[in-house]
Amino acid sequence: MNIRASAGTAPNESIPVLRPQLPSADRLLPYLRQIDSTRFYSNYGQLVQQLEQRLAEHLKLAQRSVASAASGTAALIGGILASAGRARPERNLAILPAYTFIATAVAAEQCGYQPYLADIDPDTWILDGETGIPVVIDGAASFEGISDDPGQYLGITPVALSFHATKSFATAEGGAVISTDLALCERAGLALNFGLGGTRDSATASINGKMSEYHAAVGLAELDGWTAKRAAFRNLSEMYQTLATAAGLGGRLVTAPDVAGCYVLFRCSSTDEARCVQDSLEQSSIGYRLWYGLGMHQQTYFTGLPRDDLATTNHIAPLVLGLPVATDLTEAAVTRVIRALARGCL
Numbered sequence: 001m002n003i004r005a006s007a008g009t010a011p012n013e014s015i016p017v018l019r020p021q022l023p024s025a026d027r028l029l030p031y032l033r034q035i036d037s038t039r040f041y042s043n044y045g046q047l048v049q050q051l052e053q054r055l056a057e058h059l060k061l062a063q064r065s066v067a068s069a070a071s072g073t074a075a076l077i078g079g080i081l082a083s084a085g086r087a088r089p090e091r092n093l094a095i096l097p098a099y100t101f102i103a104t105a106v107a108a109e110q111c112g113y114q115p116y117l118a119d120i121d122p123d124t125w126i127l128d129g130e131t132g133i134p135v136v137i138d139g140a141a142s143f144e145g146i147s148d149d150p151g152q153y154l155g156i157t158p159v160a161l162s163f164h165a166t167k168s169f170a171t172a173e174g175g176a177v178i179s180t181d182l183a184l185c186e187r188a189g190l191a192l193n194f195g196l197g198g199t200r201d202s203a204t205a206s207i208n209g210k211m212s213e214y215h216a217a218v219g220l221a222e223l224d225g226w227t228a229k230r231a232a233f234r235n236l237s238e239m240y241q242t243l244a245t246a247a248g249l250g251g252r253l254v255t256a257p258d259v260a261g262c263y264v265l266f267r268c269s270s271t272d273e274a275r276c277v278q279d280s281l282e283q284s285s286i287g288y289r290l291w292y293g294l295g296m297h298q299q300t301y302f303t304g305l306p307r308d309d310l311a312t313t314n315h316i317a318p319l320v321l322g323l324p325v326a327t328d329l330t331e332a333a334v335t336r337v338i339r340a341l342a343r344g345c346l
Ligand SMILES: *Cc1c(COP(=O)(O)O)cnc(C)c1O
Pocket: 071, 072, 073, 074, 100, 101, 103, 104, 138, 139, 140, 141, 162, 163, 164, 167, 173, 174, 175
């Protein structure tokens, strides 16, 4: 018997909503040995530079189009400081969607902006981007999408990525700002390193948002194994779709390639159904999560934010349930999840 069978294989074992898997110690070792020999631990050493170069190649972009960051949130701050700069009294609002992760508002606030919440489009779940003001795209979990079609998603407008452990491409903590505007990328790099360029003079608004060499080591090993990891996510989403269709739940799951491989989302048709489906998942010890909660305005700290009418966010947010994902989630486990969904549907 395989005592190391993955989570969810035994009939009553609990299935966590997300069980990340980053490169093993063995795969990290060659990179860690490089750190031992160079004794360079941060401040844009060889490994960070190599990661930025390899990511640019992977995305078919020119060198220096990728500015690494300590987190996705730091990448957002770098992107905002490099494009719009800090807030000014006469230009102090940042419009952002109410249906997103908290980090989007946190980053805007740390750059001095008052976040202003706007509603999402009911079909695309995003904001209308035709605003005529500086835009930074929080593309935190979009690595697969931009890898597939860099030309469609990447341009001058900076895109902030997160490499958090829960994201498909992960360095545990990390992120990057990506833009074809190389001067903007350079400004983002400055903003993430105390405003310091080649001298000891702090020249711009900044934070310490640098990626360390250790995190870059994880990123390089993650890129080495990316083809396999990506395929595992794709296989899982296909397995979910096939089993859902067989159970009469076709069309209810939102999976890759429409969203990142680290998400499998179930769309409930009403709040009553959402309640029943959640009860059913809980009874079967299956983890689930409303990844963006009920919207930014429902977070205690952000309840007072100025906002538009958020009817679509309020309608959609409680109906979208994040389901278990792991690159090694078994067919038996996915079958249990689908059965629990079917039992909960009204
Ligand atoms: C994950 C995520 C972030 C935050 O990234 P961190 O690396 O955790 O700082 C920001 N925005 C969205 C939409 C995310 O999904």
